[in-house]
Amino acid sequence: MSQDIRVTVWNEFRHERNDEEIGKTYPDGIHGAIAEGLNAIDGITARTATLDEPEHGLTEEVLANTDVLTWWGHMAHREVDEAIVDRVQKRVWEGMGLIVLHSGHHSKVFKGLMGSPANLHWREAGERERLWVVNPGHPIAKGLPAYFELEYEEMYGEPFTVPEPLETVFVSWFQGGEVFRSGLTYRRGAGNIFYFRPGHETYPTYHDANVGQVLRNAVNWAYQGDRHAHLMKAPNTPVAEAIEAIEERGAKLSAADHAGEVKS
Ligand code: ZN
Secondary structure (H helix, E strand, O other): OOOOEEEEEEEOOOHHHHOHHHHHHOOOHHHHHHHHHHHOOOOEEEEEEEOOOHHHHOOHHHHHOOOEEEEEOOOOHHHOOHHHHHHHHHHHHHOOEEEEEHHHHHOHHHHHHHOOOOOOEEEEEEEEEEEEEOOOOOHHHOOOOOEEEEEEEEEEEOOOOOOOOOEEEEEEEEOOOOEEEEEEEEEEOOEEEEEEOOOOOOOOHHHOHHHHHHHHHHHHHHOOOOOOHHHHOEEOOOHHHOOOOOOOOOOOOOOHHHOOOEEO
16 A cells, blocks of 8 residues: 555543543553554554544544544543534545444444444443454454453443444453444445444553454555545536436426536
């Protein structure tokens, strides 16, 4: 690849500053740990952005230069500005990849793109999670064993109220007995979306080698070189420009002088 995939790692960055234990696990923030893992390999250049930066660090310019956005949020979903949510959604529709992590299932960005509440059952007990690779041929599963375990995780249980995914890559089993579809792919507009379940803030999940492999794989899978800004327009094709010659007939709602107009 001639140019690196440009990733922006977005994080709420509140828990790490407010809780001493979490701060010790992630001294550079969850975003810092994720970006470090992505930057460790050739072909990916990751930068970070956080909630308390102006425009949440997601300016038009930053998003215009982002191929894949990763999203971690939990306690401050409501503080994310609607204008930024709309901006991110528009970029996804144009073809920007989006990787939604753990409690990001309740972010405005994810719920909006799913069109559903994205609810689930949960329990914080530091129990073992076993992630089964249920789609071993999928690019997001590349290089992974048949299953891998995270010794300490929060439990998420079904039903997960999201639309049926395009593909299910991982299914998790938890020590307490629940199961969860923990790696799901979607497409919204031209954009690839991957939801990946692990990543509770009190556990060192983003220091795990297999999780790092999943994130790198997901970035490569979600990446598309082209943006499709034209898909954001709804142009009128005038009668005179129809491919085959046609005559206007019948009633119509739009005035003749609207011909060629673009609906926004
Ligand atoms: Zn959590």
